[in-house]
Structure formats: C-alpha cells, structure tokens
Amino acid sequence: xxxxxxxxxxxxxxxxxxxxxxxxxxxxxxxxxxxxxxxxxxxxxxxxxxxxxxxxxxxxxxxxxxxxxxxxxxxxxxxxxxxxxxxxxxxxxxxxxxxxxxxxxxxxxxxxxxxxxxxxxxxxxxxxxxxxxxxxxxxxxxxxxxxxxxxxxxxxxxxxxxxxxxxxxxxxxxxxxxxxxxxxxxxxxxxxxxxxxxxxxxxxxxxxxxxxxxxxxxxxxxxxxxxxxxxxxxxxxxxxxxxxxxxxxxxxxxxxxxxxxxxxxxxxxxxxxxxxxxxxxxxxxxxxxxxxxxxxxxxxxxxxxxxxxxxxxxxxxxxxxxxxxxxxxxxxxxxxxxxxxxxxxxxxxxxxxxxxxxxxxxxxxxxxxxxxxxxxxxxxxxxxxxxxxxxxxxxxxxxxxxxxxxxxxxxxxxxxxxxxxxxxxxxxxxxxxxxxxxxxxxxxxxxxxxxxxxxxxxxxxxxxxxxxxxxxxxxxxxxxxxxxxxxxxxxxxxxxxxxxxxxxxxxxxxxxxxxxxxxxxxxxxxxxxxxxxxxxxxxxxxxxxxxxxxxxxxxxxxxxxxxxxxxxxxxxxxxxxxxxxxxxxxxxxxxxxxxxxxxxxxxxxxxxxxxxxxxxxxxxxxxxxxxxxxxxxxxxxxxxxxxxxxxxxxxxxxxxxxxxxxxxxxxxxxxxxxxxxxxxxxxxxxxxxxxxxxxxxxxxx
Numbered sequence: 203x204x205x206x207x208x209x210x211x212x213x214x215x216x217x218x219x220x221x222x223x224x225x226x227x228x229x230x231x232x233x234x235x236x237x238x239x240x241x242x243x244x245x246x247x248x249x250x251x252x253x254x255x256x257x258x259x260x261x262x263x264x265x266x267x268x269x270x271x272x273x274x275x276x277x278x279x280x281x282x283x284x285x286x287x288x289x290x291x292x293x294x295x296x297x298x299x300x301x302x303x304x305x306x307x308x309x310x311x312x313x314x315x316x317x318x319x320x321x322x323x324x325x326x327x328x329x330x331x332x333x334x335x336x337x338x339x340x341x342x343x344x345x346x347x348x349x350x351x352x353x354x355x356x357x358x359x360x361x362x363x364x365x366x367x368x369x370x371x372x373x374x375x376x377x378x379x380x381x382x383x384x385x386x387x388x389x390x391x392x393x394x395x396x397x398x399x400x401x402x403x404x405x406x407x408x409x410x411x412x413x414x415x416x417x418x419x420x421x422x423x424x425x426x427x428x429x430x431x432x433x434x435x436x437x438x439x440x441x442x443x444x445x446x447x448x449x450x451x452x453x454x455x456x457x458x459x460x461x462x463x464x465x466x467x468x469x470x471x472x473x474x475x476x477x478x479x480x481x482x483x484x485x486x487x488x489x490x491x492x493x494x495x496x497x498x499x500x501x502x503x504x505x506x507x508x509x510x511x512x513x514x515x516x517x518x519x520x521x522x523x524x525x526x527x528x529x530x531x532x533x534x535x536x537x538x539x540x541x542x543x544x545x546x547x548x549x550x551x552x553x554x555x556x557x558x559x560x561x562x563x564x565x566x567x568x569x570x571x572x573x574x575x576x577x578x579x580x581x582x583x584x585x586x587x588x589x590x591x592x593x594x595x596x597x598x599x600x601x602x603x604x605x606x607x608x609x610x611x612x613x614x615x616x617x618x619x620x621x622x623x624x625x626x627x628x629x630x631x632x633x634x635x636x637x638x639x640x641x642x643x644x645x646x647x648x649x650x651x652x653x654x655x656x657x658x659x660x661x662x663x664x665x666x667x668x669x670x671x672x673x674x675x676x677x678x679x680x681x682x683x684x685x686x687x688x689x690x691x692x693x694x695x696x697x698x699x700x701x702x703x704x705x706x707x708x709x710x711x712x713x714x715x716x717x718x719x720x721x722x723x724x725x726x727x728x729x730x731x732x733x734x735x736x737x738x739x740x741x742x743x744x745x746x747x748x749x750x751x752x753x754x755x756x757x758x759x760x761x762x763x764x765x766x767x768x769x770x771x772x773x774x775x776x777x778x779x780x781x782x783x784x785x786x787x788x789x790x791x792x793x794x795x796x797x798x799x800x801x802x803x804x805x806x807x808x809x810x811x812x813x814x815x816x817x818x819x820x821x822x823x824x825x826x827x828x829x830x831x832x833x834x835x836x837x838x839x840x841x842x843x844x845x846x847x848x849x850x851x852x853x854x855x856x857x858x859x860x861x862x863x864x865x866x867x868x869x870x871x872x873x874x875x876x877x878x879x880x881x882x883x884x885x886x887x888x889x890x891x892x893x894x895x896x897x898x899x900x901x902x903x
Contacts, residue, residue: 219254220319221303222650223588223672224294226250233293236590236609245270245282246290253304253314258692262311287312302650302673305689315689316650317669317679386606386901391426397869397892398626400615402446404471407618411436411452411471412896413443418842418867423454425471428622428898437469437476446471447488453479480510485521489530497521497535503761506551508533514556518738518756519546523571523582526553534561534580536568540697540716541740542874543670544569548582548596562596566676570614575621581605583614588672589630589652593623593902605902613894623902628894632874634667636685636886639846639860639878647683647886649690650674655877655888656698659705660790662879665886666701666708678713682724693722694729699742700751703790709742709751716740716755721770730770737765737774741784745792745809752788752795752809764807777812781805785875789828796825796834796851804836806851817854823847826885827878835859837876842867844876869893 217228225234228251233242242250252269253261267279270286287304296302305313392398394416401412408428415421420440426433437454444453444466451468454476466483467476480486483496484504493509506515508526519539526533531553538546547563548571565584569591572581578598583591592607593614606612615624634653637644647653647665650673657666665683667690668674677695684691696710699719706725712718716738721730734755740762742753749769756762764778783797783805795807804817804825823836832852838845842864847856859882864873869891876887 218321220321220675221254221314221316223590226254228254236607240293242293243289245286246293249283249286249290249312253312254318257314257316257318260307260311260313263309264311266311313689316673317675317692317695319675386899389429389898389900391896391898393895395868395893397628397871397894398615398896399871400443401624401626401896402443402452402616403618403622403624404446405448405450407620407622409471410624410896410898411443411446412615413441413454414896415869423452423469425452436471437467441467444483444486445488447492448490449492453486453488483510485524487524487526487533489526490528491530493530495524495526495533497524506533506535508553514553515549515551515558518759518762523569525571525573525580527573528575528577532577534571534573536571536582538568539738540713543697545670545713548580548584550580550598559600561598561600562594562602566670567591570612570625572614572617574617575619581614581617581623583612583625587676590672593625611892611894615896621900621902623899624896625899626894626896628892630890630892630894631671632888632890634665634683634886634888635865636665636884637862639862639883639885642862644862644865647685649681649683653888654698655874655886657701658877658879658884658886659701660703660880661705662881662884664701664705665877666698667888668696668698668710670697670713676713680708680710682708693724694720696720699739700744702744703746707744709744711739711742732767732769733771733773735774741786743786743788743795745788746790748792750792752786754783754786766809778807778814781807781814783807785824787825787828787834789831789834790880791831793831794828794851796828798824804849817849817851823849824875826876827880827882829880829882835878835882837878839864839873842870844873846876846878864889866891 219226223235231247233240248270249266252266266283294303298306303314303316305315307313396414396416398412398414399421401410403410409425410428411425413421413423421442423436423441423443424433425436436452441454441456444455446452450471452471454467454469456467457465466479466481468479469476480494480496482498484499485497487495495508496510498505498507504517504521505513507513517537519537522536524535532550533553534550536546537549538544545566546568548561549558550561551558566587567589568584570583574581579595581595583593585591589611591612593605593612594602595605596602610627611630613626617623632652632654633646633648634655635644636647650669650671652669652671653667655665655667663684668678668680670678678697679695680693680698681690682693693708694710697713699709699711701708708722710720717734717736719732719734719739721732737755737757740754742751745752751767753765754762755765763776764781765774765776767774782799786795786797788795793809795809797805799805804823806815823838826835826837828834834849834851836847836849844862844864846860848859849856870889871892872890874888876885878885
C-alpha cells in the first residue's frame with residue numbers, strides 16, 4: 203500500500219490520529235468525534251497538532267508560540283495562546299480542572315495525556331486516484347459515441363432505453379418508499395435518577411415490565427402500560443427482572459444484592475402467589491411454549507440449557523442476553539471471552555442439534571440482544587470501540603446493518619410483535635475510588651471513562667488500573683496511579699493483571715488474545731513476553747519472594763486450572779485441576795493464597811503442599827488483602843455499605859474491622875474487588891455506574 207509514506211499511485215496518504223472518541227486528519231485539519239465533524243479553528247488545531255507530535259511529553263509555551271506565530275508577528279502571545287488552548291478544550295469537551303486529554307503544567311507548557319494511535323488513510327473525502335483512469339476511459343468512450351453513432355444498432359439502443367426505464371421505475375419506487383417510511387418516535391417512559399437493569403413487553407405488547415433502582419434505593423420490579431401511565435410495583439418488594447414467559451409470568455430474582463443471584467421466582471403479572479423457578483439459573487428466557495431457557499454455572503463452565511436440563515452449548519467465557527427465537531428453534535446470545543469484560547460476539551445455537559455459529563464477532567462492548575419479529579434478524583447494541591453502543595442487526599447469514607447510531611450508551615431490551623423497541627440510554631462508566639479506612643473519606647481518582655482497578659502496592663503508594671472504554675482505545679491501556687504524582691503513568695497497551703507488592707513489576711495481557719502475557723519492569727523499563735504454551739490467562743498474581751506467578755488459565759476447549767510459572771522465562775506448571783478460585787490474593791511471604799470459590803466461600807491454598815481448606819460462615823465475603831499467614835481483611839458489599847472484617851485464617855473467626863458508606867449510590871450497578879494496602883488503612887476499588895432511563899421507540903425498520 204505504502205512505501206516511504208507514498209501510495210502506489212504516487213499520492214501521499216492522509217495522516218490520521220485517533221485518541222479517545224476523536225479522529226484528527228492532520229493533512230486537512232479536520233477533527234471528528236464518533237464520525238461527526240467538530241469545528242476547530244486554525245490556532246487550536248495548531249496547538250493540538252503540536253501536542254500530538256510529542257504525546258505524553260511536555261510541550262513548552264515558547265515552542266507553541268513559535269508554532270502559532272512568525273517571529274516578526276506582534277501580538278499578545280500569552281493571551282492568544284491561552285485563548286487557543288481554551289477553544290481547543292471546548293472542542294474536546296474537557297476543562298483545565300479535570301483534564302482528559304491536555305494537562306496544564308503551570309507556567310511551563312502543556313502535555314497530551316491520552317493514548318494516541320497514528321495511522322495513514324488514503325484520499326479522505328476525495329476521489330481516490332485509482333479511479334481516475336476509469337473516468338478518463340469513460341470520457342473517451344463518450345467521444346467515440348458522438349463521432350460514430352451509426353455503429354450502434356437499434357437492438358442495443360432498445361436495451362439501453364429499457365434499462366434506463368427500469369432504473370427510473372426502481373428509483374421512483376425507492377423514493378416513494380422513503381417518503382412513506384414512518385418517522386422514528388422516541389417516548390421516554392422513566393424519569394427518575396438511577397438505572398433500569400432490564401425491561402420486557404408482555405406477550406400482547408400492551409404492558410411493559412421493568413426493574414429499576416431509583417435514587418440510591420435497591421432495585422424493584424414495575425409494570426405499566428405502553429404509554430407509560432401508572433406504573434406499579436410487581437410482586438416482591440425487591441428484585442431484578444430476568445424475563446417474561448408466554449404464560450404472563452415475570453421471572454424475578456429476589457433476595458439478592460445484585461441481579462443473577464438470589465432466588466428465581468415466577469410472579470404472575472395479574473397478581474397472585476409467586477412460585478420457585480430454577481435457582482441454578484444465572485440468565486433465563488422462555489420459548490414460545492413456555493419452556494425455560496437457562497444459563498447454568500457449573501464448576502468452571504457455563505452451560506446453556508433449553509429446555510431446562512438439556513444442555514445445548516458450553517462456553518469457557520460467560521454468556522449474557524439469552525433470547526429464544528419466535529419459533530423456538532434457535533437461541534441467540536452474547537458470548538464474552540474475558541471475565542468481567544463485555545467485549546464479545548453475537549452467537550446463535552440450534553436448540554435441537556446443538557450446532558452453534560458466530561454471527562457477529564469483534565465487538566469491544568456488547569450488551570442487549572433481541573429477535574426481530576419475523577425471526578430473520580437478531581438486533582443488538584454494540585460498539586467497536588468504547589461504550590457508545592449503536593443499534594445493529596445481523597441476519598442468520600452473518601450480514602450486519604446499522605439501524606441507529608447516536609451519542610450515548612444504548613442497551614436493547616426487547617422488541618414487541620408489532621416492531622416497537624424497548625431500550626435504555628444514558629451515561630455508563632466505571633469509576634476508580636480511593637479511601638482512608640480510619641477517616642472514612644473516599645475520593646474519585648478516575649482517569650477516563652472505564653478506570654478498572656487491578657492491584658495496589660503493599661505500601662499503598664501505587665495503584666495499577668486499566669482503561670477499556672473510549673479513553674483506553676481498542677487495545678486497552680494500563681496505567682499506574684500515585685497520589686504524589688500529577689497524572690497517572692501510562693505503562694502499555696493491554697489488560698492489567700497484577701502489580702508486585704514492591705510496586706516494581708507489572709503483569710498485563712493482550713486485550714484481544716489472553717495467551718499473550720507481558721511482564722514489565724518499572725525500574726529499567728524492560729518488557730518480556732512470557733511463554734504461555736497456548737494457555738488463556740484468566741487472572742494472575744505475583745508470588746512474593748519466589749519470582750513466580752500463580753494464575754488461573756485454560757488450554758483450548760478445556761476447563762480452567764491453577765498454574766505456577768517462574769519468571770521471566772519459565773513454563774506454566776499445573777498445580778491443581780479441580781480448585782476454582784476468584785479474586786485470589788497471596789500473602790507477603792508467598793506461602794498461601796486466598797480466593798473465593800464458585801459458591802462464594804473463602805478458600806485457602808497452601809502453596810507449599812497444594813492442599814486446600816475452606817473457612818466456614820464467610821459466604822459473600824471476598825479477600826481484600828492477606829496481611830500474614832494468620833490474618834486477612836475480607837470485604838462484603840451490602841446495599842451501599844462496605845463491611846470489612848479482620849479474619850483469623852487458622853480459626854475462621856472474624857470481627858468487624860470497619861463499616862464504610864460508599865458515595866454516589868444512584869445508578870451503581872456493581873462494586874468490584876476492594877483492595878487494601880498492608881497498612882489496613884488505604885484502600886481502592888472500582889464501581890460501575892449507569893444512569894439510564896427507559897425509552898419506547900417506534901418506526902425502526
């Protein structure tokens with residue numbers, strides 16, 4: 203395509219720089235956000251161009267003055283430069299107090315702090331040079347036609363006129379269809395502050411059932427009319443909607459801290475006594491005859507059953523948004539390969555044969571799946587980068603089309619028999635928060651829109667996190683945060699795994715390929731690629747004082763196992779095939795690891811003997827730090843309070859260490875692992891927050 207910056211046709215490519223949600227065409231000075239052009243004046247563009255030439259480094263004010271004005275120009279440089287930078291910030295949607303892209307270094311200059319990707323694209327918004335010969339050839343043919351009309355016989359002319367007539371007829375029909383196409387109408391159904399977790403039409407499409415958490419309160423289930431009038435609470439006081447059966451019952455999770463847990467009950471829409479459904483199911487939907495379709499978590503595997511008890515698919519990742527086709531023959535769902543990451547693909551499986559197919563792969567964020575009324579298409583909301591999901595459709599041959607694309611995070615919930623669409627819209631982000639257990643203070647230290655905490659150093663001076671939203675880019679980006687530094691330090695592209703206790707080593711995984719694991723030295727800026735033998739790494743933790751890591755991983759089409767691996771060039775060695783641990787942490791001496799089992803019980807692994815034991819009466823608690831061989835801090839989220847217990851690892855006894863109130867409860871869908879430093883005081887965690895409302899949309903074809 204290119205050689206020394208020149209295309210094969212002799213033209214030069216247009217240089218394109220991507221950062222966050224923006225694209226900047228350097229040769230034309232054009233700035234776009236989500237494909238929409240953003241107005242940018244000459245001076246702000248010159249500032250942006252100068253900063254992008256040195257991403258992550260300071261560009262002095264003197265250098266910017268030289269870029270923006272000639273030496274013989276007489277202007278108020280200070281005022282002019284400040285004005286240009288302020289206009290640039292407005293175009294990028296940020297402020298000097300909370301910079302996302304441009305950091306101000308007082309009296310010195312500026313620094314571009316967001317990840318940058320530079321590519322070359324041919325001929326932006328111009329006639330591609332490779333088409334020029336074809337245009338010249340067509341003009342030559344026209345000249346021959348004028349000079350020698352007698353060479354064309356009547357039959358050729360007749361076919362030509364007939365073809366033109368057919369094209370005109372089709373054009374008229376297309377225009378008429380376009381002019382008569384129904385307009386798209388949005389009707390907002392909810393207005394409170396909080397989030398809608400799920401929504402469904404009843405079997406007739408006349409009522410809407412949804413679960414929502416408003417104003418910081420726990421989730422409740424509501425039922426109302428399509429016009430949004432008079433919603434009322436349905437069934438038990440608290441719960442999450444899982445699905446609607448054709449028998450006019452709502453499947454509701456009750457008695458749970460979050461959805462996909464607790465007891466699954468069938469609640470009649472018309473009122474009446476609720477009854478148990480299937481408490482093993484993590485996701486459910488119903489076939490046209492009322493058969494239950496369920497996602498079942500068994501040990502380390504995820505199974506799709508339809509009807510319940512009949513396994514039709516096994517996933518080594520995780521499954522969401524299960525939907526049975528209108529005729530009951532197929533099941534569509536979203537499959538996600540990486541735990542706790544919504545990147546994934548749209549799948550369909552035949553309920554009778556169990557044959558599964560990938561219909562649409564490669565989505566960085568995929569949430570919301572539903573069958574179109576005819577059953578010929580599956581509609582879903584997804585984004586190739588970031589979390590600004592668009593509404594799309596894929597048919598059973600894998601052909602994709604975009605139905606609606608707009609700013610914001612859309613999540614498809616349901617499609618009625620007459621084609622109306624239920625979806626939620628609103629900002630969605632993962633925030634990173636740091637706190638002091640003694641004072642109870644908690645502050646937001648997020649960088650971009652999806653700041654996910656992965657580890658904290660033993661002394662609490664460094665926090666490892668990654669950005670997997672719009673700010674982190676498609677490859678994700680790892681950062682190291684320190685309270686004593688002005689801005690987080692970018693480490694590499696990838697998914698963060700762990701930070702060594704001394705804060706000098708980092709493990710990260712390729713965001714698209716979990717078999718690619720990198721070891722980074724922060725002391726001498728050296729990186730090694732580990733030998734993985736084709737194993738996909740789920741999580742990994744450093745084993746202090748042993749130059750090893752402990753990790754959970756799996757070979758292709760096999761269950762996950764626990765491994766140890768010497769650094770930097772050792773091979774993975776399996777140590778336990780049956781033990782499943784999540785949120786694992788290792789003590790300072792590297793003698794034991796503690797994690798949560800699939801049934802949420804605390805499990806201890808002796809790293810010298812590989813023997814395991816469980817601690818009773820600790821359901822729902824997850825380790826936050828292992829202090830020594832005998833003690834650990836374990837945490838549990840209950841409502842909007844964080845309970846921290848000091849746990850005796852030998853006796854199993856515990857007592858409350860701290861109870862902390864979490865800030866900003868509205869819209870909080872999930873509080874992730876809480877990490878404590880060994881001082882028992884400094885802690886950090888991430889919180890997923892969605893502020894959404896429910897919309898009814900008609901007119902989409």
